Amino acid sequence: MINLSLSVIAFAVTIAAHCTRPQLAETVDTYLLAQASGQSADFKAHFDNSTWLGYYENAKKVDINAGVLTKALPITHNRTIYDTIACVTYTEAIVNSTTDPYVIGTQLKFANHKINKVDSVVTRPGDWLFNITGYAYWVTQEDWTEIPVEKQDTRDTIKHAADAYLDLFNAPNTTVPWGTPCVRLEGGLYGDPGPNGTCQVGVPSGVPITNRRYVVDELFGAVDVMIDFGNSKWPDTHEFRIVGGKIRYVHTMTHCGTPNCGV
Numbered sequence: 547m548i549n550l551s552l553s554v555i556a557f558a559v560t561i562a563a564h565c566t567r568p569q570l571a572e573t574v575d576t577y578l579l580a581q582a583s584g585q586s587a588d589f590k591a592h593f594d595n596s597t598w599l600g601y602y603e604n605a606k607k608v609d610i611n612a613g614v615l616t617k618a619l620p621i622t623h624n625r626t627i628y629d630t631i632a633c634v635t636y637t638e639a640i641v642n643s644t645t646d647p648y649v650i651g652t653q654l655k656f657a658n659h660k661i662n663k664v665d666s667v668v669t670r671p672g673d674w675l676f677n678i679t680g681y682a683y684w685v686t687q688e689d690w691t692e693i694p695v696e697k698q699d700t701r702d703t704i705k706h707a708a709d710a711y712l713d714l715f716n717a718p719n720t721t722v723p724w725g726t727p728c729v730r731l732e733g734g735l736y737g738d739p740g741p742n743g744t745c746q747v748g749v750p751s752g753v754p755i756t757n758r759r760y761v762v763d764e765l766f767g768a769v770d771v772m773i774d775f776g777n778s779k780w781p782d783t784h785e786f787r788i789v790g791g792k793i794r795y796v797h798t799m800t801h802c803g804t805p806n807c808g809v
């Protein structure tokens with residue numbers, strides 16, 4: 547009787563647990579180490595090959611053995627958010643190099659506690675507003691620390707804030723929960739970091755944002771959305787920091803294949 551109830555409890559815990567932060571973090575570490583070393587054997591050992599969906603760079607399915615992970619990149623900054631409900635993570639990695647700089651955004655999707663999809667936006671000089679000096683500097687000036695439990699926004703509030711921002715690009719009458727200040731880091735270009743900074747400048751219109759893939763993390767008040775940007779469907783990532791229901795920071799990377807997206 548005692549044994550039976552214990553196994554029932556164990557089962558209930560298993561199905562309710564989804565993914566845990568430490569478990570996801572351990573696997574993300576193997577990703578970062580793979581990129582830092584150019585050696586991905588340990589990373590691949592965390593793949594769920596039975597449900598494998600693919601390795602993507604800039605929205606193209608590519609051979610992992612021919613992609614950016616084969617290059618040992620000296621990562622100078624990394625920050626990850628964890629979605630323990632959807633079992634997906636997002637990592638921002640910066641290579642602040644004068645000769646071969648990168649800013650990479652990567653979502654890792656999990657199944658059976660292993661990775662079954664790698665989805666990266668890989669940006670380099672020539673990509674939209676790319677400026678490694680700016681990107682590397684401004685991230686050090688921001689606060690993306692944990693939000694105390696009593697001040698955390700719900701998953702829905704966080705996700706809706708990001709969706710409102712992205713909807714605005716194609717529906718000008720959308721109400722967006724702008725923070726004051728709100729500041730956007732776009733490729734490397736930074737908005738006004740002062741108390742009156744606003745993210746409302748530079749939002750285009752007539753630009754549908756489709757194929758949204760989310761990573762929502764209540765602890766950091768953060769959400770990343772990988773998207774197809776506009777009718778050209780440029781591979782893009784938008785990461786948001788939401789504080790008190792309002793947008794505080796936006797980080798964007800866009801790869802368009804032509805220098806600065808032809809602008």
Ligand SMILES: *[C@@H]1O[C@H](CO)[C@@H](O)[C@H](O)[C@H]1NC(C)=O
Pocket residue numbers: 578579582621622623624625
């Ligand atoms: C990622 O950042 C953490 C600190 O946040 C650091 O301890 C770790 O070494 C970094 N990983 C890589 C591969 O640079």
Ligand SMILES: *[C@@H]1O[C@H](CO)[C@@H](O)[C@H](O)[C@H]1NC(C)=O
Pocket residue numbers: 587590591592593594595
């Ligand atoms: C999945 O397959 C790759 C080869 O594509 C292999 O390197 C890796 O070790 C495999 N992972 C597991 C957990 O078996």
Ligand SMILES: *[C@@H]1O[C@H](CO)[C@@H](O)[C@H](O)[C@H]1NC(C)=O
Pocket residue numbers: 677678679680681683734736
């Ligand atoms: C890159 O960003 C830095 C820091 O914000 C800025 O000083 C510099 O002028 C920028 N470079 C270009 C080419 O915009």
Ligand SMILES: *[C@@H]1O[C@H](CO)[C@@H](O)[C@H](O)[C@H]1NC(C)=O
Pocket residue numbers: 642643644679682683686
């Ligand atoms: C990025 O690299 C440049 C060139 O080495 C350096 O001057 C700058 O301080 C670095 N930025 C950060 C935030 O470390």
Ligand SMILES: *[C@@H]1O[C@H](CO)[C@@H](O)[C@H](O)[C@H]1NC(C)=O
Pocket residue numbers: 717719720
């Ligand atoms: C926003 O504009 C669209 C047409 O562009 C309209 O269909 C929709 O009802 C409007 N929504 C609000 C809340 O005004």
Ligand SMILES: *[C@@H]1O[C@H](CO)[C@@H](O)[C@H](O)[C@H]1NC(C)=O
Pocket residue numbers: 740741742
């Ligand atoms: C911010 O806006 C307020 C109200 O308009 C103004 O008084 C203040 O000087 C502004 N601060 C800065 C740094 O621009």
